[in-house]
Amino acid sequence: MTKEEIIKPENLVYKKPTLMNDNAMHYCPGCSHGVVHKLIAEVIEEMGMEDKTVGISPVGCAVFAYNYLDIDWQEAAHGRAPAVATAVKRLWPDRLVFTYQGDGDLACIGTAETIHALNRGENITIIFINNAIYGMTGGQMAPTTLVGMKSSTCPYGRDVELHGYPLKMTEIAAQLEGTAYVTRQSVQSVPAIRKAKKAIRKAFENSMNGKGSNLVEIVSTCSSGWKMTPEKSNKWMEEHMFPFYPLGDLKDKE
Numbered sequence: 001m002t003k004e005e006i007i008k009p010e011n012l013v014y015k016k017p018t019l020m021n022d023n024a025m026h027y028c029p030g031c032s033h034g035v036v037h038k039l040i041a042e043v044i045e046e047m048g049m050e051d052k053t054v055g056i057s058p059v060g061c062a063v064f065a066y067n068y069l070d071i072d073w074q075e076a077a078h079g080r081a082p083a084v085a086t087a088v089k090r091l092w093p094d095r096l097v098f099t100y101q102g103d104g105d106l107a108c109i110g111t112a113e114t115i116h117a118l119n120r121g122e123n124i125t126i127i128f129i130n131n132a133i134y135g136m137t138g139g140q141m142a143p144t145t146l147v148g149m150k151s152s153t154c155p156y157g158r159d160v161e162l163h164g165y166p167l168k169m170t171e172i173a174a175q176l177e178g179t180a181y182v183t184r185q186s187v188q189s190v191p192a193i194r195k196a197k198k199a200i201r202k203a204f205e206n207s208m209n210g211k212g213s214n215l216v217e218i219v220s221t222c223s224s225g226w227k228m229t230p231e232k233s234n235k236w237m238e239e240h241m242f243p244f245y246p247l248g249d250l251k252d253k254e
């Protein structure tokens with residue numbers, strides 16, 4: 001096929017979501033953030049919510065999410081995204097409101113905001129990128145760091161005696177009365193990416209249908225923080241993260 005034939009609209013099988021602009025992403029090669037951004041853009045477009053979506057961006061590597069997706073954004077202070085999302089959704093009930101947060105943002109400094117927004121049943125979606133480390137600030141231990149996993153602040157591995165156990169925020173969320181849909185997904189393979197997209201769509205639809213709070217955890221890699229190649233990171237995640245953070249729906253009120 002010639003290049004001209006390939007770019008004919010009838011031969012097009014894939015294109016970048018129109019909501020994703022041409023800004024070059026600052027994420028490291030192999031980082032899960034870029035894939036999840038794309039899924040969010042696709043779902044918003046498919047729902048026809050391009051002009052009615054407000055994303056609440058975090059502090060962490062995804063702090064610049066607003067540079068890549070052409071929707072309305074509000075930046076929140078570290079961990080406070082669910083509180084900001086609560087205000088935005090209550091003021092604008094017709095908007096699709098979601099937060100986008102890493103595990104340091106959501107499960108450490110923002111634990112209280114996360115639990116209370118979910119428990120209140122705010123009609124929002126929380127997208128939770130769990131790469132088990134503080135990516136942006138140099139790979140420090142996070143609440144979700146696995147037992148034995150090395151980080152810059154636990155170079156001999158997380159030790160339960162010293163650092164306690166990893167926090168399973170998604171399991172906690174599933175116990176809360178206010179949550180409608182709670183799921184754990186990943187984006188390391190094409191089938192996983194498809195499932196994650198379906199989960200985001202369901203969560204966004206619930207948010208618009210007044211069903212309550214929704215949490216979509218994406219078990220992710222951080223090749224820079226983990227000091228591994230992107231390929232090895234994916235394998236390591238499958239071998240070590242998935243047994244502790246098993247994938248699948250934890251709660252679906254339907």
Ligand SMILES: Cc1ncc(C[n+]2csc(CCOP(=O)(O)OP(=O)(O)O)c2C)c(N)n1
Nearest residue numbers: 059060061078102103104105133134135136
């Ligand atoms: C109030 C406050 N405390 C601490 C920081 C420093 N800080 C910036 S990003 C970050 C951790 C981010 O980790 P995570 O949420 O897991 O996201 P990732 O970078 O891994 O995507 C920290 C502690 C800050 N910016 N503001």
Ligand code: SF4
Nearest residue numbers: 027028031061135222
């Ligand atoms: S440091 Fe980790 S989370 Fe941050 S962009 Fe790089 S791979 Fe992604």
